[in-house]
Amino acid sequence: MTRMARRRILTREGIVAAGVAVADRSGIEGVSMRSVGKELGVEGMSLYHHVTNKDDLLDALAAWVFEQIELPPADAEWRSAMERRAQSARLVLRAHPWAIGMLESRPTPSLALLRHHDRVLGWLFDAGFSAASATHAFSAVDAFVYGFALSESTLPFQTEEGTEADFADAVAPDPAEYPNLARSLSDLLGAGSYSYADEFDVGLTFILDSVERSLTA
């Protein structure tokens, strides 16, 4: 309609950026060839000149999110590096929750993913981990990070907003039927400062403490 919509520039990068914008706004199910096209002022069918199909576009979205994760330098100390990477991954997945479950899913891993994994293993090898124990540490931390992001994204309340108390009021489990749930909620929220977000650091520390112990043992 408007003369602005006429652009000669339709690139893969631009399409990915538009896809991220649509997904952030309407979730992954809101991403269609037509909706991403509209975001760029173009028909959905035009995208097929730059991406193979929708699956290719989703691959590109997953790779984009993965590249947002901060990766400490190769010579970093293993534990703080694992921590920084985990914290960054969690923030990225909280900002783009539609990406959880896409990250490692695609059959052809992106080059960024291979580089990323190689560096993580590097930290651990430098610290004296064997291949087996490095894999143990890596697998446990990643499963926890992804799972936490998954739990956080599907939680009925939003973290980081102090609405846990509102949530408790809304749910209010019958103490006769669910005594432990009721006790847990009243203890945690009665204390006044509970935040589910803190569970991330606790869980990560559980894992890294055991990993560290297994190294020095």
Next chain:
Amino acid sequence: MTRMARRRILTREGIVAAGVAVADRSGIEGVSMRSVGKELGVEGMSLYHHVTNKDDLLDALAAWVFEQIELPPADAEWRSAMERRAQSARLVLRAHPWAIGMLESRPTPSLALLRHHDRVLGWLFDAGFSAASATHAFSAVDAFVYGFALSESTLPFQTEEGTEADFADAVAPDPAEYPNLARSLSDLLGAGSYSYADEFDVGLTFILDSVERSLTA
């Protein structure tokens, strides 16, 4: 067509069972009102007399999967009970990977979920955990279990089938570019008996060891 298709019995349970069958066969994106209807020899529109809409059907599928998870008795010892529950959850999610990410996601938790959570907290309270430390243990284990199921479901090779070596041959990272990845793969697979599935027990032990230590400390 056939006279068999005429049935007077179209129940919510039957619809859920048909939905599970379709999802197991074609994934969650294969579940449509029409496809589930066809599974029952009925038009898709007929389902609306027994489920509110597709979202309601998906809620019911999530609840069904959740109920498949084995829950040890209320008086079980906390650590072995947590372990059995985690192992069962993992097996259920491996059998129905389409359910990962649906389990805790729905705004109205099923009664089964509340009962389940209440019992888990009960084990921990009986062992002397505070509300805070019980929540720490619960959150960490669940994030790990869900995340591991997620990783496992998206892995390029199938676990429990010994195809890890085939996978390594297929990927074969360039040792010049990804030295740590190459070393890791050759060390693990050279030893001959690597199975990604074992990482589940290792990671779970990492977490439960730290939890146990925090209890007795």
Next chain:
DNA sequence: ACCTGAACACCGTTCAAGT
């Protein structure tokens, strides 16, 4: 070379119509 419009085989959902 790049974008488009029509077409095809699908969706979820509504609703009037059948039994």
Next chain:
DNA sequence: ACCTGAACACCGTTCAAGT
């Protein structure tokens, strides 16, 4: 009361047609 057929507004994708 329960099931259906047509209809609506969507999908992904193909392909001939436009520039």
